[in-house]
Amino acid sequence: MSKKYHFIAIGGAVMHNLALSMVDKGYKVSGSDDEIYEPSRTRLQNAGILPQEKGWFPEKIKHDLDGIILGMHARIDNPELQKAKELGIPVYSFPEFVFEQSRDKKRVVISGSHGKTTITSMILHVLKYHKLDFDYLVGAQIEGFELMVRLSDAPIIIIEGDEYLTSPIDRRPKFFHYHHDILLMSGIAWDHFNVFPTFENYKEQFQILAEMTPERGTFIYCKEDSHIVGIAEGLKSKPFAKIPYGAHPYTIKDGETFLLTEKGEIPILIFGEHNLQNLQGAKEVCLSLGLTDGQFYEAIGSFKGAAKRQEVLAKSASSILFRDFAHAPSKLKATVQAVKTQFPERKLIAVQELHTYSSLNKDFVHNYVGSFAAADVAVIYLNPKAVSLKKLELMDEETLKQAFGRNDLRLFTEIKDLKTFLENQSYANTNLLLMSSGNYDDMDLSVLKNKINQNPQA
Structure with a gap:
């Protein structure tokens, strides 16, 4: 029998994508929200799961639900959330639910204050180019992928790990919930001033995340960022693999960037020192997943960039x-x-x-x-x-x-x-x-x- 889930705040960018991916997987999905904008509205409507009315309706919350997925947009006193608690229905934030769906997969988490979406997009592009089977969660709509989330029976999942709050009832960063096997950390620069009032408090979240790397896991980190290098140095006694990276060697000719490789120069469609760091980080993840240098270079030349990134x-x-x-x-x-x-x-x-x-x-x-x-x-x-x-x-x-x-x-x-x-x-x-x-x-x-x-x- 198909499982049934209800989304509180279904209209959000990632939330509605998760809902659509669950419909694709065969689950029964319902939802509510007090405002739903495009393109979420049309996409939910086409899938047959657009709420009939705006607002919150406790009567939608019934015993036959297998779980509630709670969006960050909902308030802590949301009437549907209160009804779910009264009925004892399990309540998941979307990162908790993604983990529940990927317990048996190899989980790759891409973290950092900047570059997360681009690095994740690069990895997805390379894996798709080589027709590998994988799941993913990415924070932007990217070319060649209909949804921002895919949950299937694939053996691996690539997750863009956001440090922002999990949900109205869980004030921890989202990335703590994914329990990574491979972690990439791209850089730390103070963000989310309203949640992390000091830089030290902000940086501490990344420190905790790195320390969560399992014994047989891998920590891939940007050696150009002094804050991350400091975190890596504090992990020297830990048994997991530690792989530093910097910008991939490159040259610029007439406004075009070329990768410098052992097999010659390879033209790419993106540019900038930070993107060459992103590219090298993506390459290290792909190598950790078993791809070769040649496979990575063959695919990355056609990567156009993530949406709204250059x-x-x-x-x-x-x-x-x-x-x-x-x-x-x-x-x-x-x-x-x-x-x-x-x-x-x-x-x-x-x-x-x-x-x-x-x-x-x-x-x-x-x-x-x-x-x-x-x-x-x-x-x-x-x-x-x-x-x-x-x-x-x-x-x-x-x-x-x-x-x-x-x-x-x-x-x-x-x-x-x-x-x-x-x-x-x-x-x-x-x-x-x-x-x-x-x-x-x-x-x-x-x-x-x-x-x-x-x-x-x-």
Whole structure:
């Protein structure tokens, strides 16, 4: 008989993907949410599991359910959650449920403040290229994969391990629940200021995770990050394998990056020092799973990148419009530097939408100092509504100039003004980089795209 699960907060990005993967596996799935946006809404509707009404309905929670899957969006006093507790129905966070579904698999967890999605995506790309059977959980929609989650009878699972809170009733990082066999750690740079009030507290979560590596497990870590090196040095007496990595050797020719290998130069579609670190980390994971150097190189040349990671929205012979997810200080700095290094002769206009709680917080924003250093033009967009929703104070241009260390920084608080400013720039021999974990209030990019695609000398 098919098992039945109910999702509390089914509309979230990962939650609805998990729900769809469970439908594919043959489970009976229901759910609730107080708001469901696209593309979640249409995808749930097509699968026949879109809630009929918005809101929470305790009457949906019945004895015949095998479990509840609780999303982070739900509140601790959620009426459906309370009913489930009254009835004694097992309640899982999505990381706990993913672990329950993968107990008998080899579990690979990709952790770190930056690069997680890209490294995970690279590994998935290589495994899929070679037609290997695997499950996965990744934090973005990636090309060639219909869902962000797959749960099947595959012998291995690749998991993007997020350090954010597990659920409203479990304040521990998600990545503690996966119980990895192979752990990769890409870098530690303070993030989630609202949850981890000090850097030491934030770093401690990664320390605990590394110490959870089993006796016959593997710890793959970036040797370019001093914080991770410190963690690795504290694990010297542990019996598991420890594999350090740095950026894969490469060269840049006319805006194109080539891997330097024993069998010659291999062109790749991504660029930037941090991405070459990501690539080497992905390679070490693939080798730990039994693939060869040759198999990795054969596959990685066709990897285009994860969604919103150095994504090219428009391009001409002398100009490119990039969109990137970068939002934390380390991500912003690495992305700006990567684009400038790849195209040193081109002017770089870099725009950052401050969108997260940390980035909008006056007590945290100084951590962005120097992150725009490689940009020729530095621009910040702040949405007053986003600031208000997070109950924070709207920062002025002078505060941001000091925080970022750029006296020439431009601040926009109206999307129409930013749009006009960008459309009035010349893009002759100029790249434009739009960075955010938000969406710039759905700013219409058609004029910018046309200007860059068709008339770069304007």
